[in-house]
Amino acid sequence: MALISPSRRLRRTPFSQGVEAAGVSAYTVYNHMLLPTVFRSVEEDYHHLKSAVQIWDVACERQIELHGPDAARLMQMLTPRDLAVMAVGQCCYVPMVDERGGMLNDPVAVKLAEDRWWISIADSDLLLWVKGIAHAARLDVMVDEPDVSPLAVQGPRADDLMARVFGDAVRAIRFFRFAHFEFQGRDMVIARSGFSKQGGFEIYVPDHELGMPLWHALMEAGRDLDVRAGCPNGIERVEGGLLSYGNDMTRENTPHEAGLGRFCNTARVTGCIGREALLRMDRDGPTRQIRPIAIDSRALPRCDRPWALMDGTRSVGQITSAAQSPDFGCGVAIGMIAHSHWAAGTAVQVETQAGRFPAVVRDGFWI
Ligand code: THG
Numbered sequence: 047m048a049l050i051s052p053s054r055r056l057r058r059t060p061f062s063q064g065v066e067a068a069g070v071s072a073y074t075v076y077n078h079m080l081l082p083t084v085f086r087s088v089e090e091d092y093h094h095l096k097s098a099v100q101i102w103d104v105a106c107e108r109q110i111e112l113h114g115p116d117a118a119r120l121m122q123m124l125t126p127r128d129l130a131v132m133a134v135g136q137c138c139y140v141p142m143v144d145e146r147g148g149m150l151n152d153p154v155a156v157k158l159a160e161d162r163w164w165i166s167i168a169d170s171d172l173l174l175w176v177k178g179i180a181h182a183a184r185l186d187v188m189v190d191e192p193d194v195s196p197l198a199v200q201g202p203r204a205d206d207l208m209a210r211v212f213g214d215a216v217r218a219i220r221f222f223r224f225a226h227f228e229f230q231g232r233d234m235v236i237a238r239s240g241f242s243k244q245g246g247f248e249i250y251v252p253d254h255e256l257g258m259p260l261w262h263a264l265m266e267a268g269r270d271l272d273v274r275a276g277c278p279n280g281i282e283r284v285e286g287g288l289l290s291y292g293n294d295m296t297r298e299n300t301p302h303e304a305g306l307g308r309f310c311n312t313a314r315v316t317g318c319i320g321r322e323a324l325l326r327m328d329r330d331g332p333t334r335q336i337r338p339i340a341i342d343s344r345a346l347p348r349c350d351r352p353w354a355l356m357d358g359t360r361s362v363g364q365i366t367s368a369a370q371s372p373d374f375g376c377g378v379a380i381g382m383i384a385h386s387h388w389a390a391g392t393a394v395q396v397e398t399q400a401g402r403f404p405a406v407v408r409d410g411f412w413i
Contacts, residue, residue, distance in 0.1 A: 056080065059105035060195050060257025064265075068275035076106035076169045082277040089372055092281045095244055096373075099203035100276025101264050104241070105195035105257075109156075109250070110165040110173050112180075114187035117161045119317070120180055124165070125155070126301070126318045128311035132157050137222040137237050140165075141301040141309050142172065147323030148297040149304060150175060152289060154239065156224065156250075164250070166196065168291035179319070197249045197260060203271045204246035210267040212236065216247065229260055241278045243286035243413045281369040284378045287338060287411030294336060294366045294380050300324070302332040303382065334363060334384050338408040339394070341377025346370045347400040354397040355381055355405070362387040365396055374412055383407065 050056070050073075057079040059065075065082050072084040082103055085091055094100065112120055122129050125140040132138055138155045151172045156164040165172065177189045199208055208216045212227045216236060219225050224237035235250040251257055265273060289295060295304040301324070302310075312324040339355075346368055355363040363383035371378045379396070387394060390409035395402050 050075070059103050060251060060254045061103040061105060061197060061261050063258055064101075064261040065103050065275060070275070077108045077167065077171075079106040079108070081106045082275075083280065085275055085277065088280055088369070091276055092279050092372065094272075094274060095201050095242060095276055095279050095282055097202065098272040098274070099199065099201035099207050099246075099268060100274055101261065102198035102200060102240075102277050103275075104198050104248070104278070105251075106169075107154075107166050107196045107248075108173075108191055109194045110167060110176055111190050111192045111194075112163045112165070112176070112187055113190075114161060114185075116180075116185035116187040117163055120176070120183075120185050120187050120189075121155065121163050121165075122315060122317050123179060123183070123319055124176065126310040126312045126315050126320065126324050128315050129155070129157075134159055135223055135225065137224060137239055139222075139309060141304070141306045143301060143320040143324065144175075144297065145320055145323070147300050147320045147327055149291070149295050149299050149301060149306075150297060152291050152295075152304075152306065156235070156237070158235070164194070170291060193253050195251045195254075195257060197251055197257075197264075198240045198246060199249070199264065200240045200242045200246035200276065201244045203268075203273075204244075207264065207268040207271055207273060208236075208247055211263055219247070229263070230256065232256060241288055242282055243288070244282070280367075281371055281378065282413075284367050284369055284380055285371060285374065285412040287380065289336070289380070290367060294382075299382070300327050300332060302327050303335055305336040307332075332385075334382050335388055337381055337383050337388050338411045339365060339379040339381045339383070339396075339405050340374075340408055341368065341379055341396055342404040342406075343370060343377040346377045346403075347398055349379075349398075351399070355383055355387075356395045356397055356402075357387060358395075362394060368396075371412070377403065377405070378412055379405070
């Protein structure tokens with residue numbers, strides 16, 4: 047593939063300099079920003095992520111800040127997940143839908159204070175929707191994108207590395223909780239979260255100038271832990287069933303189809319957008335849904351377009367993410383498949399640009 051021309055519209059991050067020095071070999075574009083996808087090779091990065099610790103430039107997980115008396119009310123308008131039970135210091139994975147119940151984003155909500163929230167967004171222009179809602183509903187709340195850039199520390203040695211830079215107190219942070227720490231005299235929100243199943247943290251870096259000093263401090267402190275620059279890994283995240291908005295689900299899908307029905311408390315949440323549509327979906331149930339699918343393959347082409355899922359000549363769904371797994375010795379995939387074929391054990395075929403492969407629906411993801 048040809049190169050993509052950089053320009054102001056394709057934003058660099060506070061860590062881009064470190065990423066480049068570490069020898070990044072491929073990027074994708076996410077929220078109009080650079081997101082590394084490969085350093086050495088996807089396979090080598092994968093084995094290293096599962097055995098050591100990596101520093102990830104995930105600044106493209108942009109924050110939408112809600113601040114003001116109506117922040118909590120606006121937040122609950124934006125998601126069918128019940129936020130009444132959410133405490134300050136907590137993070138929540140929250141589906142967001144439009145008035146028809148179509149997925150707009152699947153961000154992580156971060157409750158900083160009763161009247162101050164961050165929405166840590168996936169790849170869609172959610173800021174425009176949130177500003178539009180706040181304005182049209184005449185809410186008393188500031189909606190903005192602050193200069194806050196997440197840096198993830200992921201892998202089995204993440205706790206040890208983080209303790210060296212921030213102190214042993216980071217070890218006490220529970221999953222999807224955060225606490226405040228200091229780095230060079232500045233406050234940083236640190237959460238136990240991240241887009242891998244290997245464990246780790248996300249540091250919300252509060253301005254551009256702190257980016258490279260923090261990057262260097264982590265790299266320095268982790269030398270003997272074999273710390274490396276890394277990025278969300280295309281094999282590991284499919285093994286773990288972590289969904290990618292725009293790939294695995296779009297505005298054409300409901301949270302129920304995306305398997306995110308468990309994060310919707312629509313009956314209880316009276317003020318959320320899309321409520322009527324979601325209640326109908328609660329009643330009827332989806333006719334297609336995301337499933338883990340094992341492909342009988344030795345190697346797979348790049349899954350850069352949806353692959354048809356076939357039962358003979360009949361199309362029964364599509365694969366939206368897939369990769370050959372070194373650890374499981376098969377192709378691992380995320381697919382949207384019709385009710386008639388979604389039962390675990392169902393045999394199907396996958397139509398790729400490199401030909402047809404046999405596949406089987408699984409009852410759970412690999413990790
Ligand atoms: N971290 C932060 N922001 C993000 C992401 C992130 N924004 C973009 C994108 N990732 C949002 N999508 C996801 C998808 C899955 C998870 C987090 C964000 C995730 N899921 C866990 C799981 O499915 O096992 C836990 C979900 C739960 O139980 O609450 O972590 O990664 N800051």
